[in-house]
Amino acid sequence: MGLEKKVRKVLERYSGYNLSCEIRDGVVFLYGRVRSYEEWVEIGLEVGRIKGVEGVVNKIVWDGYPAEKVREREERRRRIFEENKGRVVGSYDVVVIGGGVTGTAIARELSRYQLRIALLEKAPDVATGATKANNGMIHAGVEPPRSTLKRKLNVKGCRMYERWARELNFKYKRVGSLWLITPRTLEKYRRFLPGPLYTLVLKYVLPYIVVLKGIINGVRGLRVVRGRKIFEMEPYAARDALAAVYVPWTAIVDPYEVAVALAENAAANGVEIFTSTEVVGFLKEGDTIKGVVTNRGVFLCRYVVNAAGVYADEIAEMAGSPEYTIHPRKGVLVLFHRSTGSYVRHCLAEIILPPPPRTKGGGINPTPHGNVMWGPTAVEVPDKEDVSVDPEEVQLVLAKYSTILSEFPRDRVIRYFAGVRAATFTEDFVIRPAKWVRNLLHVAGIQSPGLASAPAIAEYAVQKLREMGLELREKPSFNPFREPIPSLRDMEPEQAEELIRRDSRWGHVVCECELVTEAEIVEAIRRGARTVDAVKRRTRAGMGECQGGRCLIKVAMILSRELGVPLPAVLKEEAPLFDGYVRGEAW
Amino acid sequence: MIEVGKDVVVVGGGPSGLAAAVRLAELGYSAAVVESGDELGGILIQCIHDGFGTKLFGKALSGPEFASSFIERLGELGVEAWTRTHVVRVRLEGGSWVLTAVSPRGVLRFKSRAVVYATGCRERTPFEIRVGGTRPAGVYTAGLVQRLVNLYGVLPGRRVLIVGGGDVGMIVARHLHLEGVEELLVVFPEPWFAGLPRNVQQCILDFGIPFRPRTIVKEIVGKERVEGAVLVRVDEKWQPIKGTEEFYPCDAVVFSVGLVPNASQLEELGAEIDPRTRGPVVNEYFETSLRGVFAVGNLLTPFDYVDDAVETAFIAAEGVSKHLSGEARRDKPIPLRPGPNVRLLVPHRVEWASGRDVTLFLRPSVERENPRISVRSSGGELYHTRRRYARPSLMERVELPRGLVESSPEGVVVDVE
Ligand SMILES: Cc1cc2nc3c(=O)[nH]c(=O)nc-3n(C[C@H](O)[C@H](O)[C@H](O)COP(=O)(O)OP(=O)(O)OC[C@H]3O[C@@H](n4cnc5c(N)ncnc54)[C@H](O)[C@@H]3O)c2cc1C
Numbered sequence A: 001m002g003l004e005k006k007v008r009k010v011l012e013r014y015s016g017y018n019l020s021c022e023i024r025d026g027v028v029f030l031y032g033r034v035r036s037y038e039e040w041v042e043i044g045l046e047v048g049r050i051k052g053v054e055g056v057v058n059k060i061v062w063d064g065y066p067a068e069k070v071r072e073r074e075e076r077r078r079r080i081f082e083e084n085k086g087r088v089v090g091s092y093d094v095v096v097i098g099g100g101v102t103g104t105a106i107a108r109e110l111s112r113y114q115l116r117i118a119l120l121e122k123a124p125d126v127a128t129g130a131t132k133a134n135n136g137m138i139h140a141g142v143e144p145p146r147s148t149l150k151r152k153l154n155v156k157g158c159r160m161y162e163r164w165a166r167e168l169n170f171k172y173k174r175v176g177s178l179w180l181i182t183p184r185t186l187e188k189y190r191r192f193l194p195g196p197l198y199t200l201v202l203k204y205v206l207p208y209i210v211v212l213k214g215i216i217n218g219v220r221g222l223r224v225v226r227g228r229k230i231f232e233m234e235p236y237a238a239r240d241a242l243a244a245v246y247v248p249w250t251a252i253v254d255p256y257e258v259a260v261a262l263a264e265n266a267a268a269n270g271v272e273i274f275t276s277t278e279v280v281g282f283l284k285e286g287d288t289i290k291g292v293v294t295n296r297g298v299f300l301c302r303y304v305v306n307a308a309g310v311y312a313d314e315i316a317e318m319a320g321s322p323e324y325t326i327h328p329r330k331g332v333l334v335l336f337h338r339s340t341g342s343y344v345r346h347c348l349a350e351i352i353l354p355p356p357p358r359t360k361g362g363g364i365n366p367t368p369h370g371n372v373m374w375g376p377t378a379v380e381v382p383d384k385e386d387v388s389v390d391p392e393e394v395q396l397v398l399a400k401y402s403t404i405l406s407e408f409p410r411d412r413v414i415r416y417f418a419g420v421r422a423a424t425f426t427e428d429f430v431i432r433p434a435k436w437v438r439n440l441l442h443v444a445g446i447q448s449p450g451l452a453s454a455p456a457i458a459e460y461a462v463q464k465l466r467e468m469g470l471e472l473r474e475k476p477s478f479n480p481f482r483e484p485i486p487s488l489r490d491m492e493p494e495q496a497e498e499l500i501r502r503d504s505r506w507g508h509v510v511c512e513c514e515l516v517t518e519a520e521i522v523e524a525i526r527r528g529a530r531t532v533d534a535v536k537r538r539t540r541a542g543m544g545e546c547q548g549g550r551c552l553i554k555v556a557m558i559l560s561r562e563l564g565v566p567l568p569a570v571l572k573e574e575a576p577l578f579d580g581y582v583r584g585e586a587w
Numbered sequence B: 001m002i003e004v005g006k007d008v009v010v011v012g013g014g015p016s017g018l019a020a021a022v023r024l025a026e027l028g029y030s031a032a033v034v035e036s037g038d039e040l041g042g043i044l045i046q047c048i049h050d051g052f053g054t055k056l057f058g059k060a061l062s063g064p065e066f067a068s069s070f071i072e073r074l075g076e077l078g079v080e081a082w083t084r085t086h087v088v089r090v091r092l093e094g095g096s097w098v099l100t101a102v103s104p105r106g107v108l109r110f111k112s113r114a115v116v117y118a119t120g121c122r123e124r125t126p127f128e129i130r131v132g133g134t135r136p137a138g139v140y141t142a143g144l145v146q147r148l149v150n151l152y153g154v155l156p157g158r159r160v161l162i163v164g165g166g167d168v169g170m171i172v173a174r175h176l177h178l179e180g181v182e183e184l185l186v187v188f189p190e191p192w193f194a195g196l197p198r199n200v201q202q203c204i205l206d207f208g209i210p211f212r213p214r215t216i217v218k219e220i221v222g223k224e225r226v227e228g229a230v231l232v233r234v235d236e237k238w239q240p241i242k243g244t245e246e247f248y249p250c251d252a253v254v255f256s257v258g259l260v261p262n263a264s265q266l267e268e269l270g271a272e273i274d275p276r277t278r279g280p281v282v283n284e285y286f287e288t289s290l291r292g293v294f295a296v297g298n299l300l301t302p303f304d305y306v307d308d309a310v311e312t313a314f315i316a317a318e319g320v321s322k323h324l325s326g327e328a329r330r331d332k333p334i335p336l337r338p339g340p341n342v343r344l345l346v347p348h349r350v351e352w353a354s355g356r357d358v359t360l361f362l363r364p365s366v367e368r369e370n371p372r373i374s375v376r377s378s379g380g381e382l383y384h385t386r387r388r389y390a391r392p393s394l395m396e397r398v399e400l401p402r403g404l405v406e407s408s409p410e411g412v413v414v415d416v417e
């Protein structure tokens, strides 16, 4: 009863509204109506912070709540459900919902065992959610609070990455990170630290607090760097940096490459991957799921893993175990031309306390291909699919992080984009058996550092499934290795010569910016790419400075030829690129 | 590995590269043209409209016609042309330039004493002008659409918004209109179209294509497919006027917002780059800061007329000849600097001890009636020439007597007054 009292106390503070709550097994359901979306988020977060709350389902509506759209979406799902609930696709031990890094990692981990596994992804490709739009940083685990699951899995996941990279052969670089401490670091507290005390604290106290935080979290090896050493490590670091903390474990990857590699390896080990397959509901018997209903029909199953990213809450609700609401948090990232790579060696951040609300946690990092990325921002958005970028946010990123480096060609932006973090109100990963459904495992709230934690998340999830009764018998034929698509860009002329002799398409450069050949594109298609963006994620065709201006048609022509679809019908991500044929009058 | 040894290798088989190769062959040098596309002709292949060659041939040819005159001449002269061959790396090895290229025939190594780069331009992207919103299917650049429509017979959409009022934007608008696009709107931030008056009449007004000056795209809207764009009016300084945002429904947005030289290979090689043109810094024979490496055509800066692009190639061919015959250079180059009313100027300096008069190309940053284009040294005006008008959309060509430049070793400033 103590819990309910605490929740009511929070709600009382919003006395102008008629809010109510209900608590079941540690999950708080909130009801009522507030004026703004911001308040909706705020209330959810306040309740989520209460000790003992295991989940917040925020059913409060706000003025402007898109009730019509929600109804349409449910209507649509119901229609698809009714049309497909009678048609069985197959029968599986485990169905994994969601083809992001979380779902693909779990599927691949499960493929070690003698199980029939299906991975369902609603988009035409894996890695189209948060997994395609993040920094690609493998954090060490210093930041998350000690008591969180995030912390535990992040620290472990980071250590597991090197092995993953070796087995799955994705680009992985352990560049380390450098957190700068500058006169701006404690600006807000300056008045408590008069005169030289301020600099002393920044130089000799704060860095060790950070190192200590690392040790508390289980991350050793952090080092304090001062003076010239900072600039030896990072020549363009802010001139006024007083000290820095070096984290040797931080690495960088191409996040979509990781997920694609996982999916390919999972498939090679028997996982059936169904893209363009959207889960719209469940067939249940009592508190047990019997089948997962999709637009392709029913996947009968014994266990279900919910790794649906921002939609995990809706999947949980469809399954009958709503235990959390996702409040999407958008982040904008700005990507720079490869020529800027020489300015940045480590993942860089400037420690600012307290973290500013719109940009907390962001910084500057290199990418495995030599580009540089700035960001992200952090903005609460009501729409789960809102990946639009406000140009002002680009300006904000450019202004905010420019204090990290003394010099940088900020005009060499080639692209900006946004991703949406699937945050729950308890702000931690939710990886546990559903409370009210017997055979459903939640893997939800996988916000940052979800990528860094992925290997540990997969292991942890499989262990949970075992605890739920799934018997795991090792499969002797499991092959942990996956070969990447060779790339002309990384080849010596002799190797290129050899490949061209065998297949002349290795000598046909399609994307000039990133030096991608027809052979690479054909191979990506052979491995399952069905869209221009899927080809792009696997080969980098279109990722350079002209952003596909020169190669888009060529890539689309190859897709059209290989898949046997007309050019106008080739998909970008989910929609066709073009619209039919000309009338022929200008000829 | 296929080894090819030549006096000169030309990278890029567009009109400028072809012109350079033709002139070099006529001067008696052995040359090879290396082109990454399937055919020679560069950007002209997709320019099926007419208007090419008015200065050079005195008639308005279509793009492919203009290109084929050079391609034929190249054949007559027996110059090797390697299509589908992409130069990936260039190195200086023992005084020779070695270009590594890949082609379906294998890896090639071209060895030569001089290189002419003629790699043209790429289109500026919507990111470079900070357009917000999403990037669903339906967001393209104008050159891409021109290729799509003219070479593949495919339409980008049915209701198309064109961003940019330059020549390329207008030409693409007319094509889309003729080819069955149902609704078109052209928007641009200037008070009037930035392209040639002839194109305004023949591409826009004659067909009654709607347009909105002083308007830009703030955001693209749509999740999977473009659903529309948020337009906003701008003031004289191109700053958005708050409260004038308007949603315009469409299914494709086509950007025609400028061209950027394809100079990244030269940049990687260490050639000096002009931040104004984003192309290489060159001397009066269009030689880059790397001895024996020349740059011509749109790679210097986008030209309005292919005829001017081709002229730079002819001049560079003479420069190659000077380089190969070991002619003397000045001890100190003489800088040519743009004045306050000049947005960009090529070439950037005079470096050879003797030679032809200096051909300058400049783009004004202002609009003027009856302007003077003046050339000054610290001692005062050296030279001027008059024009009926000057405007940013018109590239000016000025022939500057060499002796005048040589008399001011500290450099000259070129301006529009
Ligand atoms: C801007 C930004 C920067 C970040 N930076 C980092 C970083 O540097 N390091 C780090 O470790 N983490 C980072 N993160 C977090 C990281 O991106 C995520 O934790 C991770 O990608 C989550 O993967 P996921 O598989 O859980 O979700 P997603 O990648 O979103 O995958 C979920 C999938 O489920 C599918 N799906 C949804 N509903 C259905 C349905 N009904 N039927 C079938 N399929 C469905 C979706 O289509 C989607 O593909 C960042 C996040 C953002 C937004």
Ligand SMILES: Cc1cc2nc3c(=O)[nH]c(=O)nc-3n(C[C@H](O)[C@H](O)[C@H](O)COP(=O)(O)OP(=O)(O)OC[C@H]3O[C@@H](n4cnc5c(N)ncnc54)[C@H](O)[C@@H]3O)c2cc1C
Pocket (backbone or CB within 6 Å): B011, B012, B013, B014, B015, B016, B017, B034, B035, B036, B037, B041, B042, B043, B044, B047, B050, B051, B052, B053, B054, B085, B086, B087, B088, B118, B119, B120, B121, B143, B146, B167, B168, B171, B262, B265, B296, B297, B298, B299, B302, B303, B304, B305, B306, B307, B309
């Ligand atoms: C849409 C449009 C309309 C125009 N309309 C007119 C008009 O009406 N009248 C007029 O006079 N002018 C017009 N112009 C201008 C004129 O076409 C250009 O000035 C001229 O084409 C420039 O020629 P170029 O050879 O420098 O470049 P391009 O024609 O672009 O040729 C460059 C070539 O280099 C190749 N290349 C690039 N990199 C490599 C590499 N690494 N290895 C090998 N090859 C490489 C490219 O594939 C390309 O073929 C127009 C231009 C455009 C874009």
